[in-house]
Amino acid sequence: MGKFTKKRGKSTPAISTASLPDIIFMLLFFFMVVTVLRDSELKVNNNVPQATELTKLEKKSLVNYLYIGRPLKQYQATYGTKPRLQLGDKFSDVTEIPLFLEKHRSSVPENQRPGINSSLRVDGKVTMGIVTDVKTELRKAGQLKVNYSAKPRAK
Amino acid sequence: MAKKSARDRMSNEVNAGSMADIAFLLLIFFLVTTTIDVDKGVLVKLPPWSEEPPEVEKMKTRNVYSVLVNAQNQLLVRGEPASVNNLRDNAKEFIMNPRKREDMAEKPTKAIISIKNDRGTSYETYLEVYNELKAAYNELRNEEAQRKYGKEFEYLTREQQREIRSRIPLVISEAEPTNFGEEN
Numbered sequence: 001m002g003k004f005t006k007k008r009g010k011s012t013p014a015i016s017t018a019s020l021p022d023i024i025f026m027l028l029f030f031f032m033v034v035t036v037l038r039d040s041e042l043k044v045n046n047n048v049p050q051a052t053e054l055t056k057l058e059k060k061s062l063v064n065y066l067y068i069g070r071p072l073k074q075y076q077a078t079y080g081t082k083p084r085l086q087l088g089d090k091f092s093d094v095t096e097i098p099l100f101l102e103k104h105r106s107s108v109p110e111n112q113r114p115g116i117n118s119s120l121r122v123d124g125k126v127t128m129g130i131v132t133d134v135k136t137e138l139r140k141a142g143q144l145k146v147n148y149s150a151k152p153r154a155k
Numbered sequence: 156m157a158k159k160s161a162r163d164r165m166s167n168e169v170n171a172g173s174m175a176d177i178a179f180l181l182l183i184f185f186l187v188t189t190t191i192d193v194d195k196g197v198l199v200k201l202p203p204w205s206e207e208p209p210e211v212e213k214m215k216t217r218n219v220y221s222v223l224v225n226a227q228n229q230l231l232v233r234g235e236p237a238s239v240n241n242l243r244d245n246a247k248e249f250i251m252n253p254r255k256r257e258d259m260a261e262k263p264t265k266a267i268i269s270i271k272n273d274r275g276t277s278y279e280t281y282l283e284v285y286n287e288l289k290a291a292y293n294e295l296r297n298e299e300a301q302r303k304y305g306k307e308f309e310y311l312t313r314e315q316q317r318e319i320r321s322r323i324p325l326v327i328s329e330a331e332p333t334n335f336g337e338e339n
Contacts, residue, residue: 021174028182049279051286053293054195063194119196124279127226128272129337131281139204148282149196 040089044069049124050153057147062115064104066097068130069123083126085134094130097137121149197286202329218260220249220268224284226275226336239283246291250323263295263323270329275336285327292325299323 046069057063067086071079075091084091087100105113118138122131138146222242223231230237232245250266252259260266268288272281293308299319300308308319 017175021178024175024178024182028178028185031182031185048196049282051197051282053197053286053289055198057194057196060194117198119194122278122282124277124282126278127274127337128276128278128281128332129274129334131278132274132332135201136204139201142203144201144203145198146201147196147198148285149194150282150286152195 040065040067040086042067042072042086043075043089043091044071044084044086045123045125046121047123047125048121048149048151051148051150052153054150054152055147057117057119059112059115062108062112063117063119063147064101065119065121066100066134067121068126068134070126083123083130085130094133094137097134098141101138101141101143115145116143117145117147118143119147119149197282197289199285214267215261217258218265218267220246220260220266222268222270222284222288224270224272224276224280226273228277228280230284239280239287242284242287243291243294246288247295250291250295264321266326268327270327272332273336274332274334276332288327289325292323295323296320 044067046067068083069086070076070081070083071091079091085094085097086092087096092100101118105116108116120131120134135146138144221231221233225231230239230242232242237245246268249259250263250268252261270284270288296308296319299322300306300311300315303319304311304315308316311319
């Protein structure tokens, strides 16, 4: 006992910073877990409308994203200003939807496949024409669970 | 000599001071490159596709709540111009029919809400209308849950939720859109 008290008395009272990295690492891991790296670069204007009856999409791996909107300024020369569909990170035609869905489906374990959701991220200013075409194509492909992405609005 | 002895004493401990800096760098990297993506939306279930034309089922007009949205984003509810603002309350009254009116749904299980839009309708309007109708159903279910169990719908057990769902089934049917105002 005497030994310990003697030692403490001698050393200069400095706060140990050894646990600081651990704290920072904890923060780091927290951010790594909660954040998602955006896998695709948006090429269309995508400002989703507001709604109140929202459901949260739980498992990110079970969701595929379909973006619909007018092409951004720098792409308008090549793709025009009509609303377009974007799958992954390129402009696509509605006929490419089945293949896109199939690609995503194959990356999901078989027992989780019934839980696959399609998130439609549609710009608010787009007209329903293209949205209807996409919906029809989704129905034909058997992807019936659809989520119209929206921002929360105060009730 | 004094120096050497100092180094000897230090050598059995790795200096962990710079670990924090390294971790900080990583942390800042992740903070900058990632976006917290809140992914929320209105969940819908599409009807399965079939090649054959659907069977024409004759409904009593009193059981159908038709909502039409044209290319100018105007609403026609049961044959009369309407606004989105009171759509929710009107739909609720139609489904429950508390005053047993002749021109409203016989009972909630028979009520059908039908939406028809144009290819020129703006998505914003469409989603707003859909949201209001869904909200009407959600509110009704909540009220029912409050009355029967004294709790919000989402806090009920699965059995209780199923029971209320069967009592007030969500039936929103979407007709093939018209094509009058498609933009070019």
